[in-house]
Amino acid sequence: MSMQPVPVGSADYNAVLEWLYREAALLDSGEFEAWFALLAPDIAYEMPTRQSVYQKDGDGYQEDFGFYAENHSSLETRVKRLGTEQAWAEQPGSRTRHFVSNLLLQKDGEGAFHATTSFMVTRIRSDLPYDLFTGERRDVLRPDGGGYLLARRTILFDQTVLKSYNLSIFL
């Protein structure tokens, strides 16, 4: 697939960046149904596990095994679950902040944008110290009407052992 770099500051770049900011705002304000509306029907949402390995053995990501292996239906299930009264992991809800930065953007031959970003997510529950989630997102955004639909998200997590007791939030 021929990939064209999209320069920092160009109209496409700014539009994708704004989309990412708006997406983060929806997640942080708990508007999960509005967030779900941003997902393409064929979305693949994955987060491979990572192990600590010597450099000769690569980066330690396990491509076919992870913490998330989601499609549209399973993400819908997760969003609906968050709307129930007994989703105890999010009752009361987490307070999160999604920081998304370092956007590098490319456009493929079919007009979809491939966005690589760094993320840092803080989560605070109850009166506990915050959990910190950091890593890289590899997203595919497909133009749709005036905006984009998220067609793919691969979350490359920095931790090998998740230092949090659960992943009840979206990264």
Next chain:
Amino acid sequence: MSDTVQSSSGRVMVRVAAMDDLAEGRLKLVRAAHAKLAIVRTGETVRAVSAMCTHARIFLAPGNLTSDGLIECPMHGAMFSPEDGSVRCAPATKPLTVHEVKLLDGEIFVDPGEEPVEENADTTKPGARPSAAQWGNWG
């Protein structure tokens, strides 16, 4: 005073409490023969319904009705009307059973109803199996 009276249809009704034991807007759990029942007083009227929530099979709790005058199950929040046992709020889908009440000289008599044939087998009996109906779309 006798502990039992006959209903209009000739059934045996069992004394479960006195009117003075009941406060307005509060649910009281009573036993009538084999049946555990919830009784509620509204003015000079008393209603009796089955005391086990039809959803998760736990007993309803004695105490205040909701501000709307409904019975709220303590476990999952299902709500029922004390008037006719009807479901007013999920997750229950089946109504509570209404039992006939008779007031006599300030005493409350209730028809315990037929001894129920258990819908679900006793799970602690060796070899007991669930019925297809318990599984919904899993079955």
Next chain:
Amino acid sequence: MADTVDIAALVDEEAGHVSRRIYADPAVYEAEQEGLFRRAWGFLAHESEVPEPGDYVERQLAGENVLVIHGKDGVIRAFLNSCRHRGMRLCRADKGNASFLRCPYHGWSYSPEGELVSVFAEELYDAEHLDKSELGLIKVTQVDSYKGFIFGCWSEETPALDEYLGDMRFYLDILVGRTPGGVEVMGPPQCWEVHTNWKFATDNFTGDNFHLYTAHGSIAELGLLPPDPMALSFGNLIQAQRGHVLHIVPGPPIPEAEYFGLPMELRPVIEETLSEPQREIAKGHAFSVGTVFPNLSFMQVMVQGDLRSPPTPFLSFRIWQPTGPTTTKVWSWLFVEKEASEEYRKATYEAYVRTFGPSGIFEQDDMENWEECTRMNKGAIAQRYNLHHGMALQVPPDPDFPGPGKAWPGSYGERTQLCFYGEWKRWLTQEEPWA
């Protein structure tokens, strides 16, 4: 004061009482590290994780880092992952393949079989001060495997693995020995850290089938659990032997839910592989959760991974590794039959990841409960009041149950949890708890 704790008084199996202190007290933690974890058999790795000579994974046994390594001679061994020279952590990756294990500090090197083969500047030692044959890697005292599951034990006195597992092998076979090829891991273990005492995890995996409709009430609300909260109350609570316990639960009365819902194409070979009583149990049940004493738990369950997928089975084993009085590291492996199709592998993986593990729509709520239970049980006032394990203790065992051990009819109850705590108490208080 804390070191004078009277362990025997903390569990009353007859009354169904368990002290809150067992989940939070540092003195209890120390007592169980010494009495239990440094003496009991612990799961280290599955053979399918180290298939080739030189393959290794780093694991933990009683809090010590252990290297499980496949020797050039085909034997899988387990060593303390610590150089004999300065104690340096020898292998510093979670997994890998090595022809030699070279210490990054001063270069002492070991063979995959654990012998010290080379010492830097060896000519500067005299024979009196360096005997390489005495300085091999420190072996895990006992290492053995059962159906590909490699266990280690730090005590010489503890009975051999076969005797230790005893009649639990009958039930393990139903899960991991039901096809000629047995099972293999799918991917590496998921690892995560929980601020809980490890026994809240085992408490949940030693027979607690009745938390489903409350702890996982959200799943019921979504319609992904059977509508009747008593549908899953059938089956048996089983004490296979001593502290090894499990429960088995029948599914809906349809053929798809027999044999734990495993794919139809595997059924003939499963029927052929299992013994008659094992076959009867496998055929009649869709769910089984249990624990190999002390902290290796398993679940063989059918779940709907999302609103549109049918109930799909998965088999997971997990280690609840204590890292402190109120902290636990979870290791969770997904297993699949070696004979399984690609299609089934994908389905079972998705069903597992969507429902269990830290992101699972079931398990994330478990962690919430276990953390909050632990937090609440730390209080000195709270610890004056025992916790309650009294459900269905009056039910007698079924004398005609086809499997070994004791089986109590009905899977809602707290009998097997008490079996676990009774055994836990014996290991913390007796010289020879296995006797």
